[in-house]
Amino acid sequence: MKWLPIPILVVVAGLAGCADSRTPPPAPQAAAESSQSSILDPLVLQQKPDNAISVRDALKRKEGETVVVTGRTPPGNVKPFNTGVAAFVLMAPEDLAQEDIKEELECEDAATCPSCKKLLDQFAVRVELVDESGAVLPTSAEGFRGLKPGDPVTVEGEVKRDGKDKKTVRIVARKLYPG
Amino acid sequence: MLKYLPYVRKNVFGHRVRTAMTVAGTALLMFLFLFVSSIQEGLDRLLSGRDDRLIVYQAYRFCPPSSQLPVFYDEAIRDVPGVRDVLPVKVVVSNCRASLDTVVFNGVDPKRLPAARGHFRFLSGDWSSFQARTDAALVGRRIAERRGLRPGQSFTAAGVTVQVAGVFASDATGEENVIYTHLPLLLNQKHHEEFHVTLFEVALADPDQAESVAAAIDAKVKSRFQVPTETKPQKAHYQTALADLLDLIGMTRWLGLVCVGVVLVLVANSVVMAAQDRVKEHAVLQTIGYSGPRIFSLMLAESCLIAVVGGLVGIAGCVAWLVWQPLAISTEGVSIDFVASPQLATWGLGLSLVVGLLAGLVPAWQAGRAEIVTSLR
Amino acid sequence: MLPWDYGVRNLTRRPLRTVLTGLGLTLVVFLLLLVVGFVRGLELSLAQSGDPEVVLLHNVNAAENLENSSISDEVATLARTEFAAHLVRYGDTAALSPEMTIASRVGRSDAEGQGQLGVLRGVDWDRAFLVRRQVALVEGTIPVRGEVLVGRLVPAKLGLRTEDVTVGSTLLVEGRPWRVSGRFAAPGTLLESEIWCDLGDLKTAVRRPNDVSVVAMRFDPKGDPARQMGYVEYFCRNRRPDLELMGSREAEYYAALQKHYGPMRAMGWLLVGLVAAAGACGAVNTMYAAVAGRVREFAALQAVGFPRRAIGLSLLQESVILSAAATLVAAGLALLLVQGVAVRFTMGAFTLQLDRTALLVGCGAGLALGVFGAIPPAVRAFRLPIADALKAV
Secondary structure, eight states, X not given: OXXXXXXXXXXXXXXXXXXXXXXXXXXXXXXXXXXXXXXXXXXXXXSOOTTOEEHHHHTTOOTTOEEEEEXXXXXXXXXXXXXXXXXXXXXXXHHHHSHHHHHHHTSTTTTTOHHHHHHHHHHEEEEEEBOTTSOXXXXXXXXXXXXXXXXXXXXXXXXXEESTTSOEEEEEEEEEEEX | OGGXXXXXXXXXXXXHHHHHHHHHHHHHHHHHHHHHHHHHHHHHHHHTSOOSEEEEEETTBOSGGGOXXXXXXXXXXXXXXXXXXXXXXXXXXXXXXXXXXXXXXXXXXXXXXXXXXXTXXXXXXXXXXXHHOTTEEEXXXXXXXXXXXXXXXXXXXXXXXXXXXXXXXXXXTTGGGEEEEEHHHHHTSSSTTTTEESEEEEEESOGGGHHHXXXXXXXXXXXXXXXXXEEEEXXXXXXXXXXXXXXXHHHHHHHHHHHHHHHHHHHHHHHHHHHHHTHHHHHHHHHTTOOHHHHHHHHHHHHHHHHHHHHHHHHHHHHHHHHHXXXXXXXXXXXXXXXXXXXXXXXXXXXXXXXXXXXXXHHHHHHHTOOHHHHHO | OOOHHHHHHHHHHSHHHHHHHHHHHHHHHHHHHHHHHHHHHHHHHHHHHSOTTEEEEEEGGGSSOGXXXXXXXXXXXXXXXXXXXXXOEETTEESEEEEEEEEEEEEETXXXXXXXXXXXXXXXXXXXXXXXXXXXXXXXXXXXTTEEEEETTHHHHHTOOGGGSOTTOEEEETTEEEEEEEEEEOTTSGGGGEEEEEHHHHXXXXXXXXXXXXXXXXXXXXXXXXXXXXXXXXXXXXXXGGGOEEEEEHHHHHHHHHHHTHHHHHHHHHHHHHHHHHHHHHHHHHHHHHHHTTHHHHHHHHHTXXXXXXXXXXXXXXXXXHHHHHHHHHHHHHHHHTTTOEEEETTEEEEOOOOHHHHHHHHHHHHHXXXXXXXXXXXXHTSSOHHHHHTOO
């Protein structure tokens, strides 16, 4: 019966081999700090404009109108800031405070779910910050001067209407006031 | 035999730990056995259900979003001899893949649904509350329980938002997993699907003519229109839709059988241990007049009692769980309920008894045939 | 310490009991490995199907079911220009593949009306392999019009024998016969259960001349993934909202599918737990019986000087030897009968996988049954004082 220790040794050796190897250390984060400030600073207004309209009003404006819009970026689950270019979403604070909208936007998949998209199409404006030639600026606006989801922003720009019924509104902005 | 029950009970409870472990192990495995059998029961009920209804689907299609039949096919199908009524249905599912939590919307004409579903029993709400709003929904009992839905609530899934107008119960298998809503609500979802439905439900004048009517519908559609159809009795339609799950359900059947095998070994081991521990006792019983067959029957009774008690606990636990937490597995818009019916529970209990008999057979036979003198030594 | 042989010999004192317990443990561990093999097979096929470099453009309403996605034909051309700076290139050719995926009935050409659900993917042969790196042609040739390329798991997916789907055989798709021109391998991925054909051919067959399901793109792995997805989102939401597009990393899509199958996997683990608990009951039962009849023996051993620890270790040794032997047999049977068995599942097929994790769980549970099966009986054995135990019957 002296061979009987062998099954135990085999199984233990097998388990030692089976044990998952340590997770490799995470890849080093991308270096290069963005030149976010140098790209966005020229757009910043010295003070908040007095003639700003709300997002609710901006949604009713015609294509081509120049407006100054003040609003708030939706909460983090919606991922309101584009991660590659200076584009983000604004909503009226009164709409963000409504219980049913708040509940909808607090869901985990708010950034991708179709019902949240419908909500944003109905209640939000999409803002893109552009340069002199009209090309969108190649840096995210998140983090610029501390901007984060839920913060107020005022922008000045031209209204564009998109979508099947021209109901969704986009603001092509050349001026910005974070706050 | 009943007069020996106290003796059998004494032996069983005399070794509390052994009995408890055997009963616990049996209970767990019979719980598992009944659980996997309940899927098979649900499948059998679904496939043995009504066959007086034909389903007209786009040919070669499985997933509901991929079947797009123009609404105007309705008139052509209605004119086929043997067709009593036609109900266009738009099916929207939260996911085509196998899931334990799929939401299935059936969009229908709200004025025609009462005639098509006259067998519904309303647990809350009624037909008029369903017809009053364009976004109203009638929710099947099982999905209402699963999602905690009540009349007056708003509910969103698969990009569709409805207001619950009522909850219904139905004896037709699988129907209680469906949410009925207004056809136009689902039709406006996408541009090119505005005038398309998923399927047509055809009520037959004579169910015996199902095959010929189905063939006639397909032939007529093929001769007049571009998108071909495939018409089948509802049972056959379900079988096609569930084909991918049948392998899995077949595998669970083997799982159930292996569980029964493990119960057999567990109980047999327990009886062997009991027999070996009571060799002298059985010899003494034989000296005072108990025959070999009597010893055999006493051991067998012990084995059956343990197996049946364990089976009862496991089966009762599984039934209680499925009543408390109704489950259904869905794929391609068709749902299979986990059904722990009284018949299945009885069969499970009977199986426990059989396992008890088989497990105890050999050790009981050995105990009954032991030599008195050798045993006393 | 008690001699090693002592524990081993005790197992042979009651051979029938030992065999029955061993048989029970073998069945239990085999069951565990079967269920865990299923769960791991599903998890691995989903994890390996998503290429981390691939980004999919699809319909915004079909984020969870790409087979139901429908986007305009022009998206491929637009994307080629829009994302030119981010795409992997092979010479002048960008790694961008427009594809149409559809689930349809597929069967043998001599069995009209009896097909099963097959997943068809129409691809541009000049570009598909630039994006689908996991796919390799293993037999035959790339299809021309009227031909298909089948994955190695297609016979299992269609419920056919391997010899029914060989190069040169014919499958019935959308009511038409299509010749099998070759076979491809995409090991461990759901792609291996698909049937590939020319994109134009499929669009004609399903009467969808103006759209595709997805545009699959391979983005430069050296680029900033967040920035790349930012550009995709900007294109979809701001530049062309009329196209109703959305971009998803393929790996994230399959991660979402993992989540979708979460309840089913949880159920699988629940079954594993139940089976393991039942096995533990059997192991404890046997060890209790082993201890019950040896109270005097243990007392005698203590009386001659062996400490309780040594006797307890000997009990543990008996239990673990039995469970280890059962685990070995069960693992051997499982590797022989279960490993690599193809299972047909919705929208695909995968193979049962007894990988490191599955073997660790199964064999670990088997050994654990031996360890925990010995502890309660050992504790009980030493309750009585030595003098009382020596007088026990």
